[in-house]
Amino acid sequence: MSFEPKNPMLKWVETRLPITGMLHHALYEYPTPKNLSYWWTFGSLAGFMLVVQLITGIVLSMHYTAHVDLAFDSVEHIMRDVNYGWLLRYMHSNGASMFFIVVYLHIFRGLYYGSYKAPRELLWWLGLVIFLLMMATAFMGYVLPWGQMSFWGATVITNLFGAIPVVGDTIVTWLWGGFSVDNPTLNRFFSLHYLLPFVIVGVVILHIWALHTSGSNNPTGIEIKDKQDSIPFHPYYTVKDLFGLALFLIVFSAFLFYAPNWMGHPDNYIPANPLVTPAHIVPEWYFLPFYAILRAVPDKLGGVMLMFGAIAVLFALPWLDKSRIRSARFRPIYKQLFWIFLIDCVVLTYIGGQPAEEPFILVGRIATGYYFLHILVLLPLVGMFEKPKPLPASISADVLPKKSSDKEASNA
């Protein structure tokens, strides 16, 4: 680390704790491939959304009451009486959806460009850990307003643990803190919903650390070979990410200000009632693909295992994908499979929101089967038999000579 601050104060600090040097390295000089497309913006957008959720969440919790008799009313108090409370709450609830949107795009970008392959396996794993923590946090957050979907969603999801042989029921009682979803459940969910985001922050730091150790992947999937291939993060990617952020905020604002309840469910404006079950219990949209996989199996334990398995197999991806070529740009067959897999995930999302009846059950089973077929069978096979296109000599060789012919590169 060659950074030397000019300010004597900073110099004094730097010799004792090289924090400015670390930040300078991470945000300023970090050598970044010069050809990153806008698909690489979603990582920093996810980081931005984490901060938005933290800030709005901390302020909301100053006005929220985690008690079964008061939670619903305290949310309405926020919506009506707290200054800009409606803005904070809609930012937080729509922010959760936005967070998942950018993270899903970030994940699919990783899948397309093979960002999970050596030497980035740990980086990929840490990302999946963040994703799991996000799901846990979002699920518990959705319970807090204590509406009908909050209550019944919590009941359905916590009951899944009852499928575990022998100790299932004991675990469920332990999770609930009682014999049904009740006040102790709400209290611990609030506590954990406040805790987990800070755990996410910790894992995000590890994620960025791992990223800066192996360096960013790029649309060609080949590593930086010399100085020609890389540019400093600042100002090139700071300004590019800021432009991406501004565009993203327009989309966020469109939902926030003009359709704040569109991604929610009307039933969650009905206070929780343990005696009345909603006609269809559906989770938030970002859980729908996993919900579809859960329901694809008639057996409860099987469904639960398959649902967790759907994420578990992603951890094995770096070893399941046998191809040594990263980017789908040079993998003609994998490229097709990627898009089919993406469509399969959209189908699962749709099925997850439908009632459990035909033809949705059958379609859900086929889509679930294909999900695992793609990851466990097609991916290893394609890697063995696919004939990749010739790779460019280097990143700059890919970008510079045919600037006008390659749209992706000219944007980078």
Next chain:
Amino acid sequence: MLKLIKTLSVAALLTVVSIAGAQAAGGGIELKSATWKHEGLFGTYDRAAAQRGLQVYQEVCAGCHSLRHVAFRTLADLGFSEAEIKALAKEATFVGGPDDDGEMFDRPGQPSDKFPSPFANEKAARASNGGAFPPDLSLIVKARGGFENYLYSLLIGYDDAPEGFDLPEGMNYNTFFSGHKIAMPAPLSEDGVEYSDGTPATVDQMAKDVTVFLAWTAEPKLEHRKNMGMKVILFLLLMSGLFYAVKRKIWAELH
């Protein structure tokens, strides 16, 4: 960039379709729809309709339905004057206290009070309504799929049960209610209220008016929200333009 936008819009479309599909799953019956002035990018609540709607709520709905999240003072947003609000609040009686002797006493309502509930508790409400519990109306418009159109349809959807339809004693037939059997008897009848502004009180008119009022009780900050949204989005458009120009300039040195 163009490719990215194309891919993103296709993805957005697919997601919209799949989520919209998920939401439509509950419905089934085609609702009657009306034009609501508070819809759209610049929509604001129709003050006159909302004020008439308050009258309908008070004279018709309030006998059974509470409005427990709404404070009298917030009626100022609908154009009521301070004096009118005070007078309205005073008509209600609340239990105050305890006083210095530890006794509870009756006191008139104040603007800071919320609308009083017609029943002391859910059991009392059920006892007076043949076992059914009239839901609180504060959020009813947001709490039912179909939103304004659902409430409006429900209020005008009472009809005679078709031949052979098994309607239990004490239930009523409603075209738009799930299962068509609803405990609430048709609440609105021609000239059920007498509007002070001279608007003819047809069932359709009253249904529309009370729907506007209850849309406001469900989402009282709608106008502030849309107003702010317009400014924020205009600012963001400007900012995107600036960032794009700066980005072009900085990156130009590279190529």
